Amino acid sequence: MPTRDDARRLRHADVHDIVAAAAFPTSAPDDDAIGIESEWFAVGTGPTGTHRLLLDPTGDQLGVSGLLAAAQPVDGVRHQTEPGAQVEAATAPRRAVGDALGLLREAGGALADAAAREGAVLLAAGIDLWHEQVPPQQSRAPRYPAMASYLASRGPAGAVMMRHTASLQLNVDLGRGDVAAERWAASLLAAPVSLATFATSPSLDGALASRRARVWASVDPTRTGIPKAFVDHPSWTPGRQLADAAMNADVLLVRHADGSATPGRPGWRFADWVAHGHPTHGWPTPDDLRYHLTTLFHEVRPRGWLELRSLDALPARWREPAVVLHAGLLLDTRARQRILEVLEPTRSRGPQLLARAARQGVADPSFCALAVEVWSFALDGAKRLGDAIPADAIRDTEQFIDRFTLRGRCPADAMREAFRQDPRAALDLAAEPSQRARVPA
Numbered sequence: 001m002p003t004r005d006d007a008r009r010l011r012h013a014d015v016h017d018i019v020a021a022a023a024f025p026t027s028a029p030d031d032d033a034i035g036i037e038s039e040w041f042a043v044g045t046g047p048t049g050t051h052r053l054l055l056d057p058t059g060d061q062l063g064v065s066g067l068l069a070a071a072q073p074v075d076g077v078r079h080q081t082e083p084g085a086q087v088e089a090a091t092a093p094r095r096a097v098g099d100a101l102g103l104l105r106e107a108g109g110a111l112a113d114a115a116a117r118e119g120a121v122l123l124a125a126g127i128d129l130w131h132e133q134v135p136p137q138q139s140r141a142p143r144y145p146a147m148a149s150y151l152a153s154r155g156p157a158g159a160v161m162m163r164h165t166a167s168l169q170l171n172v173d174l175g176r177g178d179v180a181a182e183r184w185a186a187s188l189l190a191a192p193v194s195l196a197t198f199a200t201s202p203s204l205d206g207a208l209a210s211r212r213a214r215v216w217a218s219v220d221p222t223r224t225g226i227p228k229a230f231v232d233h234p235s236w237t238p239g240r241q242l243a244d245a246a247m248n249a250d251v252l253l254v255r256h257a258d259g260s261a262t263p264g265r266p267g268w269r270f271a272d273w274v275a276h277g278h279p280t281h282g283w284p285t286p287d288d289l290r291y292h293l294t295t296l297f298h299e300v301r302p303r304g305w306l307e308l309r310s311l312d313a314l315p316a317r318w319r320e321p322a323v324v325l326h327a328g329l330l331l332d333t334r335a336r337q338r339i340l341e342v343l344e345p346t347r348s349r350g351p352q353l354l355a356r357a358a359r360q361g362v363a364d365p366s367f368c369a370l371a372v373e374v375w376s377f378a379l380d381g382a383k384r385l386g387d388a389i390p391a392d393a394i395r396d397t398e399q400f401i402d403r404f405t406l407r408g409r410c411p412a413d414a415m416r417e418a419f420r421q422d423p424r425a426a427l428d429l430a431a432e433p434s435q436r437a438r439v440p441a
Helices: 012-023 063-069 095-115 143-152 157-164 177-196 211-219 227-231 238-249 268-275 287-292 314-331 333-360 367-382 391-403 410-422 423-430
Strands: 034-046 049-052 078-080 087-091 120-123 166-171 251-253 262-265 300-302 306-310
Touching: 012 238, 012 268, 012 287, 034 095, 034 268, 049 306, 063 087, 063 095, 063 367, 087 095, 095 120, 095 314, 095 391, 120 314, 143 157, 143 251, 143 262, 157 211, 166 177, 166 314, 177 238, 177 268, 177 314, 177 333, 211 306, 211 333, 227 238, 227 262, 227 333, 238 268, 238 300, 251 287, 251 300, 287 314, 306 314, 306 423, 314 333, 314 367, 333 367, 367 391
Parallel strands: none
Antiparallel strands: 034 049, 034 087, 034 120, 034 166, 078 087, 166 306, 251 262, 300 306
16 A cells, blocks of 8 residues: 555565566475466357346346356366456466366366356357457455556557456466476567467458457557567566566556545656555555556466466367467477577567567468477477377377467457357357366367
8 A cells, every 4th residue: 555654665686586576486385386267258048149147237137247156166277257247267277288188177177067057158258259248347355446547548448458358378387497487488579479360250251350459559659568578678577577567557547545536647657656655655666566566467467376378268178289289399308498589579569569460360471380390399399298298188289289380270269250250159159068078179
């Protein structure tokens, strides 16, 4: 919380150490574990069409809260909802990638079963392709109304991002020392390739492979994309790169002792708050800086682990290849270092490649060739992880690369083709299967 006590306020000289300790702690776990967070749109179906489920609707309609209450719980998985009532299942980190995949498969199946009993489905795609209307803000947490107000001052993209998009997020152990720095660099350099390979939110006119990524790029350039210092200053430590990004990001919200939050404003950087204070709020404290870090939404967010944020939400048939390839990329030393050699020359073009990935996926031949090279090394790395990844997951990943990446295609192409055929065909493609079903790649 902000302070008017000069002795308690944050000093510029302390910013780097606080950021480094919060985001890249030297005591970070070194277990090479991965956790997975998947989001879905809960959609009611019927003879007259489909509709997004609200969190707590009036009357006897099914709501997302009721769906979560009815789903069979899975140990090691927590559920929560997003501001547009998107459903999220997050697994605990697991050293065996196959265990994390199994937890998510079981949780997704349990949620799908609960939805099916009420005539609903869970859809995984980067944006709600089936409904143009953005649902209302439904989260009760103080953070979200303040966040919505701040983002609305920048334009309409914030509402779409918060309430109409969904993602697949991977949480990877940071490692220590050189390993942490390598994983930070490799994950950020690979972000455009990750987005292009696994996009699932196409525009139907073919202009975009990932509408979700385009929305995110429009939300707030001071806190999204690839940190500028990462691009401009490759010799800086990860902590210094992130500290620079934090200081130059606008203040999204100010928290108060009573639990409320006041939105910030565009153009008011955190560095300005540190240097000059605020006539109403006073000075930021170290806790305000730590909280400010949670309002940064770059493609990779370090939090004592690495939060990979480039992926559209993926249907079950394509989810395992994404997890397997990122595990191979980051957890296998040989693959990680080889991929760093391949991608380092692209660092200065990272933001441009990210925009290109959102537009084209891997359709461009040169970008396709880069993706094939990166994922070939990553697949070899995944195989070297041994029993941590089941053989069938490796096989599904090989089939994915053959069906999509080698042919300059991504799942967005399949989603677009299905939608043009019939929106319900795309719905079937995106629907989470029951606990008993296993869908083909």
